Amino acid sequence: MRSRFFVMLTAVFVTSALGSTAQAAFSTTLAGDFSSTNIGTWTYGYQTTLGTGFTLFDEYGTGTGTGGNYEFWRVAGGNPYLGIYHDLSGMTNLINGTESLPAGGVVQHPGPAAEYSVSRFTASTAGVYSFSVLFTGQDVAQPATTDVHVYVNNMQDSSGLINGTTTSQSFNNTISLAAGGTIDFAVGYGSNGNYFFDSTGVSASVSVVTPEPASMTMMGIGLASLAGYGVRRRNRTQTTA
Numbered sequence: 001m002r003s004r005f006f007v008m009l010t011a012v013f014v015t016s017a018l019g020s021t022a023q024a025a026f027s028t029t030l031a032g033d034f035s036s037t038n039i040g041t042w043t044y045g046y047q048t049t050l051g052t053g054f055t056l057f058d059e060y061g062t063g064t065g066t067g068g069n070y071e072f073w074r075v076a077g078g079n080p081y082l083g084i085y086h087d088l089s090g091m092t093n094l095i096n097g098t099e100s101l102p103a104g105g106v107v108q109h110p111g112p113a114a115e116y117s118v119s120r121f122t123a124s125t126a127g128v129y130s131f132s133v134l135f136t137g138q139d140v141a142q143p144a145t146t147d148v149h150v151y152v153n154n155m156q157d158s159s160g161l162i163n164g165t166t167t168s169q170s171f172n173n174t175i176s177l178a179a180g181g182t183i184d185f186a187v188g189y190g191s192n193g194n195y196f197f198d199s200t201g202v203s204a205s206v207s208v209v210t211p212e213p214a215s216m217t218m219m220g221i222g223l224a225s226l227a228g229y230g231v232r233r234r235n236r237t238q239t240t241a
Contacts, residue, residue, distance in 0.1 A: 027207035044073040067093035082111030098141035099199040123177040132172040142197040145190040
């Protein structure tokens with residue numbers, strides 16, 4: 001009987017551990033998972049006021065820069081600079097005259113009417129998530145002057161300024177998200193009040209660091225069941241004695 005108890009105990013912990021490992025294994029990056037469909041884990045758009053009114057870009061396209069091909073999301077028929085650009089060439093890629101796309105990387109550019117260029121991560125399951133982001137000035141003609149932000153569920157988590165081609169801002173945090181919760185990585189046109197030469201690199205990653213609550217609940221139920229089994233077995237033993 002004792003061996004049966006330990007087999008059951010092992011099964012509970014193995015099942016819970018496998019569920020936790022599956023969750024912990026989830027990781028995504030803005031550049032690595034850049035998509036030609038504006039739905040799913042990563043979506044691309046803009047806001048006129050941070051924390052509200054997220055509008056999806058409605059034009060996907062590709063182009064060729066000095067280093068090779070790139071892809072982008074922007075407003076169809078709108079200003080060609082407001083958008084999000086992803087290098088496909090694997091080398092530093094100059095596009096739109098002055099925007100320097102890092103090899104395999106992403107650049108976001110704000111709009112002329114103070115629009116923020118926003119890359120949004122959406123959680124598919126509840127859990128504790130970790131994010132990390134590096135914002136860098138990426139314009140080769142003049143120093144980028146942008147304001148950069150991370151918003152979690154439409155509330156500001158982090159912010160800073162980029163003032164120069166080689167300046168950067170980095171942020172990271174660990175947060176709880178429900179299914180459908182969001183993390184926004186946003187670039188605005190900064191303290192000088194215009195969008196000229198404001199190309200800003202965004203290197204962002206998000207990963208799950210703990211299992212979703214359902215996994216923890218499963219473990220709790222299993223342990224409670226085992227505890228009940230132990231009590232029943234002890235009572236049977238005492239009755240027999």
